[in-house]
Amino acid sequence: MRLIIATRNKGKLREIKHILGGLNLSIISLNQLKKPIRIKEDGHTFLENALKKALPVSRMYPLDLTVGEDSGLEVECLNGAPGILSKRYCGRGATDLKNNSKLLKKLGGLKGKERKACFRCVLSLVKAGKLLKAFEGRLKGVISKEMKGKGGFGYDPVFYLPSYKKTVAQLSLSQKNKISHRARAFKKLHNYLAKLV
Numbered sequence: 001m002r003l004i005i006a007t008r009n010k011g012k013l014r015e016i017k018h019i020l021g022g023l024n025l026s027i028i029s030l031n032q033l034k035k036p037i038r039i040k041e042d043g044h045t046f047l048e049n050a051l052k053k054a055l056p057v058s059r060m061y062p063l064d065l066t067v068g069e070d071s072g073l074e075v076e077c078l079n080g081a082p083g084i085l086s087k088r089y090c091g092r093g094a095t096d097l098k099n100n101s102k103l104l105k106k107l108g109g110l111k112g113k114e115r116k117a118c119f120r121c122v123l124s125l126v127k128a129g130k131l132l133k134a135f136e137g138r139l140k141g142v143i144s145k146e147m148k149g150k151g152g153f154g155y156d157p158v159f160y161l162p163s164y165k166k167t168v169a170q171l172s173l174s175q176k177n178k179i180s181h182r183a184r185a186f187k188k189l190h191n192y193l194a195k196l197v
């Protein structure tokens with residue numbers, strides 16, 4: 001059986017293949033599909049967006065399993081912002097650097113526990129246009145006072161892990177892939193699929 005990951009991101013696909021390796025499934029991405037698929041990511045929650053990514057694919061390829069993935073950063077004192085808007089926190093033309101600078105400015109003057117945040121990743125496993133099950137992974141930390149580290153992407157340079165005394169951008173890729181919200185969500189999916197296929 002095939003498992004279609006509803007993404008065009010080659011880096012993500014590599015990470016996901018690594019986690020889901022060993023399953024009796026052929027794992028492919030949108031790049032390997034013949035029919036063009038339009039995805040509109042305008043939901044109000046991570047789950048809605050994960051479904052909006054998976055459902056159109058699954059309707060076109062009803063015999064395959066499809067996974068939609070959505071992720072982002074929630075900051076406690078900002079009532080969960082930037083959340084589903086993580087990628088576009090600064091609006092059009094947002095870059096990781098601009099998003100991080102905006103976040104640090106917003107939290108100016110706040111200390112310690114007032115800077116609590118959480119990375120979230122939600123997956124939807126879909127077949128023939130129907131949700132089979134959703135999975136979630138979280139990584140808790142605090143927003144640092146300045147950007148540190150060169151690894152990762154997005155908010156990694158400002159996401160500080162007290163137990164490692166490092167930001168996520170200061171971890172090696174293999175360290176990040178062991179503890180990240182995405183890795184945790186995909187491990188749950190792996191355990192589910194191991195029983196299903």
Ligand code: IMP
Nearest residue numbers: 069070071072073086087153154155156
């Ligand atoms: P998407 O799930 O690829 O749409 O990612 C949404 C946005 O959330 C990214 O552009 C980043 O800003 C943020 N994000 C998601 N996962 C991570 C991560 O592992 N590190 C840092 N930022 C992340």
